[in-house]
Amino acid sequence: MSPLAVGAAATDTTRSGREGWGPLPRRPRPGRTSPLLTIRAPISRRSRLTLAVLSLALPFLAWVVLVASGVVPSRFLPSPGAVLAAGIGMAESGELFADLWATVQRVLFGFGLAVAVSVPIGIVMGTFRAGQALFEPLISVLRYLPASAFIPLLVIWMGLGEPSKIALLFIGTVFFNTLMVSDVVRGVPRPLIDVSYTLGARRGEVLRKVIVPHSLPGIVDAVRVNAAAAWNFVVVAELVNSTEGLGYRIVRSQRFLQTDKIFAVLIVIGLCGVLIDVVLRLLRNKVGRWTG
């Protein structure tokens, strides 16, 4: 009998009060599970690759089957081949690149402006309690207003041209980016700031040599997340009224029931998004090498 088993003869040292307890039931050990179904377990390179291929191949296969079986009319769901042909056609005529460039330009201006405004404000909010008290109430309200609801107002104020589109992008991303940057900056450990003062750093030096470098990888991460939002907003802005851009191309194709073109543009939008993400990820890894 194990020394811990209840019911064993009480010795001088064991405390009374456990006499009536039966033995604690033991559950059988669970069998071994595959790493694929084990929480946080690393999986083999092979399984990772297979799953990644499947995640793209299965929807593609479903698409092919749906079209080939004729369940969905090709006017609604064009075949992959038709989409590719439409894409090549738009590329050859040059309209694809003109549209792409128009869209990219708007993102560069609108989101660039949002980053230029939100990063400094976010740093001020995360560094000074006064900055937080000043900006946070307003920004917390504004970020809940859907940017697309501003479109009519922006058109009234700025007309149908570029400014209203850039303003929509700006409104859609600036508030979130500010709050995310301020969170990152607030994450700089207090002891790191304190020790910098004891090494002789003044306020401005603490900001420049401690707070900003410590926050940089997190700021790039915030920009990466919000770049996806910017990419969404620009297409929404172009759906409303424009003469070029990927969003415009979608609306125009709709008028002529060119679903193959719509699909081709959607694929281009997705690929560009992935490209932006990869570039910002590389930048993040470069500035954040020290985070390991």
Next chain:
Amino acid sequence: MKLELSGVGKSFRTGAASVRALDGVDLRVASGEFLCVVGASGSGKSTLLSLVAGLDVPTEGRITLDGAEVTGPGPDRGLVPQAGTLYPWRTVERNVAFGLELLPITPEDRAARVDWHLAETGLTEFRHALPRQLSGGQQQRVAIARALACEPEVLLLDEPFGALDVQTKEDMQVLVRQVWRDTGTTVLMVTHDVEEAVFLGGRVVVLACDPGRVAADITVALPEDRDLDIKRHPDFLALRASIEDIVRAQHRAHTARATAGGR
């Protein structure tokens, strides 16, 4: 006197209640002295150090360094906290250079000073490593070298080896003792480890709890030239035991009060 605390008290407000961390602390640290402050948790010893560092302001009393009142943090009081205060994006040598980069000295001068302090703390071969690549003990070496490079009037050590394993801790104790003798700097160290305090200090001050007051001030009558073997010497053991008795009595009184007072 290098450093002088007279009648220093500190209260913290937490909601409606006010907690008294330190009360009427008088302390004098002579130039070149190695003073260790020991006390159980709740004795306000870390508060004491952050007041001397200028990171917090005493509620009453005065702290002076070379006769001038301490009003804020500065490089004349270099601080080594318990852990995790290196700049993670800077290499070892650039961590050590941080304080020097803020001063109008030539790059050659700065490099020479960094080299000396890296060699003094045994870090020369790790100079290009990032903090995350170092062990806990090596990280604390960098923190010590970084504070020393600013040539502080007083080096403040806030339980700097509290997070280290016993063997590393002893290496670090030998290192700090050697650094103290090599640089002649004044050291004020806070620790809960009485053995460490007796091994390192020329004097040991015991803080009482609730609120922190000076309960005992004991001169360590051991030879200046100490190695780890001295920790087994009867004189060392006797001194350690008598100080531990004081700390334990304080801790018991603190626990009893906490239970009775329902804090």
